[in-house]
Amino acid sequence: MPHVLPLTMMPEGKEGKVVSINAGQGLKRRLVEMGFCEGSLVTVHRSERGALVVVVNGIKYALGKGLATKIMVSDC
Amino acid sequence: MANTNKMIFAMVAGILYVVFGILKMLEGFGIETGLAESLLIPGDFFGGFCFVVIGAVFLYAVKELSAGVHMGVSYVYVGILMSLVFMAVYLLVMGADLLMFYAVKSEDYEGWRIIDSMRPGIYLGLLSLIGYFYWKDRFTTEMTKV
Amino acid sequence: MEKKKITIALAGNPNVGKTTLFNAITGARQHVGNWPGVTVEKKTGKRTYKDTEIEVVDLPGTYSLTAYSLDEVVARDYVVEEIPDVVVQIVDATNLERNLYLTTQLMELGSKVVIALNMWDLAESRGDKIDTRKMEDFLEIPVVKTVANRAEGIDALLEEVVREVDKGEHHEHEVSYGDDIEKKIIELEGIVGKDSALSGKYPVRWLSVKLLDGDENILEKIEGSSVATQVNSVLSTIKKDDYEAAMAEKRYETINTVLPQICVKCVNEVTFSDMIDRAVTNKYLGIPIFLAMMWAAFEVTFTVATPLMEFVDMFFGWLAGVVAQSITNPVLGSLLGDGIIAGVGSVMIFLPNILLLFLMISLLEDSGYMARAAFVMDKLMYKIGLNGGSFIPLLMGFGCNVPAIMATRTIEDEKERLVTILVNPFISCGARLPVYLMLAGAFFGRNAGTVIFGIYILGIIVAILSAKLIRGTVVKGKPSPFIMELPPYRLPTLKASAIHMWEKGSIYLKKAGTIILAGVVFVWLLSAIPAPGVDAAFASEEILGTEDSLIGVLGHIIEPLVAPLGFDWKVAVALVFGFIAKEIVIGSMGVLYGTGEDEDALAEILTAGAMTPLTALGLMVFTLLYVPCIACVGVVKKETGSWKWTLFMMVYGTALAWIAAFLIYRIGTAIGWGL
Structure with missing residues (x-):
């Protein structure tokens, strides 16, 4: 059974599928533009600092924890 | 296995950089270690700190590799890159000294010899240079493509 | 057989x-x-x-x-x-x-x-x-x-x-492009298939796919065939760019559905960039690595610049000599020698420093490391109410605050951007360095490097505390969400970095040629005009830069303001002109103490009693913190769009500078240090 959890809870090195983004319109649109759409695959590279390093569509992003908690993913 | 080579390399480089870094820091505090002259170590607290950082990066590689984490090689590569950066820095400083001696003919540089600008950063860097060329493929192919 | x-x-x-x-x-x-x-x-x-x-x-x-x-x-x-x-x-x-x-x-x-x-x-x-x-x-x-x-x-x-x-037999395995595209492919297949010359030579489906792909080479082949007009009429109904991208995507999609099944772990392809990131974003090593890289950048900036500065110095020395020999008119000679060459020369001597610092920053940016530095510093930035995105503009401030403040445009949150702008001037720019170099060199000898480093650290601390203070009081709010792309690392080329260096560094040169030039001429003029009641000729030797010139009068008027800090009227004047550009502090001190652009002579006069190590330290700290140069104030006004905030920044900084210099002077005197 895949679990749905916030991106911050994903262990390093794991890949998950974006299920939902619980952010306001503006922020959500911005995330979608950067490739965080529902269904896209996200790999967590680093999550032990204040921010995360994630890869979406082959592009690497530094992502603040606050933002990362708003992105729900299912692990697969 | 290639990783054993890398682990030994990282171990040697890590210990060397940490030891030299500590010596530099001690000399920077004005504590005579007695090794300054023979090893050409200048007293330089911050420079010594940087060496300790480079050494720590190498030793972290040893820690991860010995735990069987294959990605530990990352630290070897970064250690090599950093020590090469510092080698370049000290070579530039040497170049500046050369200019001061030959072109500016500064009074402060009377009796200056090239060996006076020889620093651990340069001769320890040679070790990393060997490592760089030994694992060259990883550096050149990956840095130029994308 | x-x-x-x-x-x-x-x-x-x-x-x-x-x-x-x-x-x-x-x-x-x-x-x-x-x-x-x-x-x-x-x-x-x-x-x-x-x-x-x-x-x-x-x-x-x-x-x-x-x-x-x-x-x-x-x-x-x-x-x-x-x-x-x-x-x-x-x-x-x-x-x-x-x-x-x-x-x-x-x-x-x-x-x-x-x-x-x-x-x-x-x-x-x-x-x-x-x-x-x-x-x-x-x-x-x-x-x-x-x-x-x-x-x-x-x-x-x-x-x-x-x-x-x-x-013998052979499978044709096809990528499926989805209904819309497939429909077009079939349509094209029907047309292309009619030309036997083409269909005999190439697979028909492949031709059709390539046509939709916008393949020039195939289009040329079609152009000369019997079906050219029909094909073109089909192609004219579609948006080519959309198709091209969509088809590439479909191919990758096909691969990506297959890949996880044939290969475990291959999907998360580990690149060299990933490997570097693993080390430089390490929980324990990230910040030390960042500090080491900064140290390397500063070491190159300061040590390597020394001979280059000597060359610039030689050039202006030669120029001054030529002027002294060829110009007989005393007023013109003084304007050129004591004013322009001394003033501009004392500023230009630091050009190698500033250009090298910009070169180092450009190298770090071009290599891709700078974005990682922002990531590493995000936690700290968060603590002061900002996020990692504010970090790069602050770091750029070490070169020059003007481009640094313009770089805050990448910060989306308006409040955060405002705070980043307001504290940016505390990050010690290259123009303030000449002041430290001269004073620290004269008064602190072998420890000059450590003192200068300490001043830089002080600037950072003041910026951090101010940000926290401002964020907690006048510009309240939580840090905005932080997201930033981490581009793949690449080996920076010297050429590209040199171009970037020039883009930033030329601002400095332009300043030296315009504002600073005008500033030093103005300073010279004031120091050459006799004070009211003094009977002396314009620009005559005996009044130049003394209390008998107009500048002396001005200096004495404002002297009481800075007297509690241990500064005399010449320093007061120099600081006022520092508003034009901070480098002028040294240039105008040269004029006021009558040493021209000869810094060694100026240092000699200062150490001989004009100043003490304590007042020198106070002056350095004051120079660091007080109102930034006119160019910087201008850009703050432009970027914040508000005189209120611009004034706030000017007053806040100057008040802070006064208090800091006062404390240094008073406490230092009380414990008997530096007298």
């Missing part, structure tokens, strides 16, 4: 070991020539395997067959027109996703393909598990593991090639 003759072509991405494999197959029996009509090298070789004579053609290394480059056209034309019996694609096992893209295109061409899975040992040692059996099933292509540089798997590969030739 008659030997069978077959031809095989070697295809593959660059750097996958294609040439090594070619050598391993053919040994010494090679022929190097050119492809007809072009200068691309063509290598062919022969090999006899069992009872088959194999002619091997090495195709140019390509990422795809879209005909963007000559290499691709050559490779494609060969595969399409010469029709080798088998195309052997060398696939880099450590980079399956990108390599399989070429595979899909070869499949579309309808060629018989055999995959040589090269460097699989590397992939395996990296922890990837590739299931070649499944790979064969999905792709319907034979897959053979090889290690070209050890000549492993060559015979197995040739065995498979010979078997594939004998097999």
Whole structure:
């Protein structure tokens, strides 16, 4: 059974599928533009600092924890 | 296995950089270690700190590799890159000294010899240079493509 | 028995070991020539395997067959027109996703393909598990593991090639592009199929796909055919750019659905960038690595600049000599010598420093490291109410605050941007360095470096505390969400970084040529005009820069303001003119103490009693913190769009500077230090 959890809870090195983004319109649109759409695959590279390093569509992003908690993913 | 080579390399480089870094820091505090002259170590607290950082990066590689984490090689590569950066820095400083001696003919540089600008950063860097060329493929192919 | 003759072509991405494999197959029996009509090298070789004579053609290394480059056209034309019996694609096992893209295109061409899975040992040692059996099933292509540089798997590969030739029947495996695109493909197939010259030579589906792909080379071929007008009328109904992107996406989609099933871990391809990131974003090592890189940048900036500064110094010394000799008019001579050359010269001498610092910042930016520095510092920035995005503009402030403040435009949150702008002037810019260098050099001798470093640290601390203070009081709010792309690392080229250095550094030069020049002329004028009631000629020796000049009068008026800090009227005047540009503090002190651009002489006068180490330290701190230069104030006004905030910044900084210098002077005097 895949679990749905916030991106911050994903262990390093794991890949998950974006299920939902619980952010306001503006922020959500911005995330979608950067490739965080529902269904896209996200790999967590680093999550032990204040921010995360994630890869979406082959592009690497530094992502603040606050933002990362708003992105729900299912692990697969 | 290639990783054993890398682990030994990282171990040697890590210990060397940490030891030299500590010596530099001690000399920077004005504590005579007695090794300054023979090893050409200048007293330089911050420079010594940087060496300790480079050494720590190498030793972290040893820690991860010995735990069987294959990605530990990352630290070897970064250690090599950093020590090469510092080698370049000290070579530039040497170049500046050369200019001061030959072109500016500064009074402060009377009796200056090239060996006076020889620093651990340069001769320890040679070790990393060997490592760089030994694992060259990883550096050149990956840095130029994308 | 008659030997069978077959031809095989070697295809593959660059750097996958294609040439090594070619050598391993053919040994010494090679022929190097050119492809007809072009200068691309063509290598062919022969090999006899069992009872088959194999002619091997090495195709140019390509990422795809879209005909963007000559290499691709050559490779494609060969595969399409010469029709080798088998195309052997060398696939880099450590980079399956990108390599399989070429595979899909070869499949579309309808060629018989055999995959040589090269460097699989590397992939395996990296922890990837590739299931070649499944790979064969999905792709319907034979897959053979090889290690070209050890000549492993060559015979197995040739065995498979010979078997594939004998097999006769042949699967056409197609990428499915989805309903919309497929409809267009079928439509085009119908049209292109009518031209027998075309359809006899090329696979019809492939032609149609390439047409939708916007392939110039194929369009040209169609142009001369009987169906040109029909094809063009179909193509004119679609948006080409959309199709191109959508089709590439579909190919990757096909690969990505297959990939996880044939390879464990291959999906998360580990690049060299990932490896570097692993180390530089490490929980414990990230910040120390960042500090070490900064130290390296500063070491180069300060040490390497020394001889260059000597050259600039020599040049202005020579210029002053020429002027002194050739100009007899005392007023003009004084204006040029004491005013312009002394003033501009004392500023230009720091040009090497500033350019080198910008060069270092550019190198760090171009390599991609700067974005990581922002990531590493995010936690700290968060604590002061900002986020990692504010970090780069602050760091740039070490060069010059003007471009640094303009760089805050990348910060989306308005409040955060405002705070980043307001505290930016506390980050000690290159223009303030001359002041520290002169004063610290004169008063602190061997410890000058440490003192200057301390001043920089103080600037950072003040910026941090101020940000926290402002964020907690007047500009309240939580840090905004932080997201920033981390581009792949690349080796910075000196040329590109030099250009970036010039973009930032030329602002400084322009300033030296305009504002600073005007400033020093103004200072000279004031110091040359006799004070009211003083009976002396304009610009005469005895009044120049003394209390008998207009500047002396001005100085005495404002002296009480800075007297509690231990500064005399000359320093007061120098600080006022520092508002034009901070470098002028030193230049105008040169004029006021009558030493011109000779810094050693100025240092001598200062240490001889004009100042104490304590007041020198106070002056350095004051210079660091007080109102930034006019250019900086201008850009703050422009970027914040508010006089209120601009004034706030000016008053806040100056008040802070006064208090800090006051404390240094009073406490220092009280404990008897530096007298």
